[in-house]
Amino acid sequence: MSTPSFKVKRGDLVKVMVGRDKGKTGTVTKVLLDRGMVIVEGVRSVVRFTRPSQACPEGKMAKNLPINISNVAIVDPITNEISRVGYRVNEKGEKERFSKKFGNAIERNYKG
Numbered sequence: 001m002s003t004p005s006f007k008v009k010r011g012d013l014v015k016v017m018v019g020r021d022k023g024k025t026g027t028v029t030k031v032l033l034d035r036g037m038v039i040v041e042g043v044r045s046v047v048r049f050t051r052p053s054q055a056c057p058e059g060k061m062a063k064n065l066p067i068n069i070s071n072v073a074i075v076d077p078i079t080n081e082i083s084r085v086g087y088r089v090n091e092k093g094e095k096e097r098f099s100k101k102f103g104n105a106i107e108r109n110y111k112g
Contacts, residue, residue: 003033006069007085007097011109014072015082016043021067025075027109029064037066078104 008014008028015025026040044065052059073082076099083101090096090105097106 004036006031006033006036008038008069008072008074009097009108012106013075013077013109014038014040015075016040016067016071017073017082018071019044019067028072030066031069032066035066036069038069038072039064039066040072043067074099074106076102076104077106078102 008031010028010031012028013025014028016022021043024043026042028038029041030039032038041064044067045062046065048061048063050056050059050061074085075081076083079099079102081101083099085097085106086100087095088098098104099106
């Protein structure tokens with residue numbers, strides 16, 4: 001069985017379309033391919049309580065929970081509006097992602 005692929009990548013700016021965080025925007029920090037979910041910075045933030053330790057003296061840890069990949073939409077970097085994503089070959093012969101609504105290229109923001 002092959003690994004599923006999604007058009008949302010780590011480092012993309014996305015907007016949440018449904019749920020309690022509807023309308024919030026954030027950067028994708030992790031893509032969970034096997035579950036079809038993404039972790040977005042500042043979305044579905046919760047506080048986990050653990051036993052206090054030297055690493056976490058208060059015992060409170062803030063973390064972001066995953067959200068289904070179908071509940072987010074990529075934001076066009078130039079117009080700051082949501083759009084679908086397509087692939088095309090640019091003038092240099094390289095494959096690039098672009099905004100289908102506006103035609104702008106979507107660059108990878110994540111380095112590493």
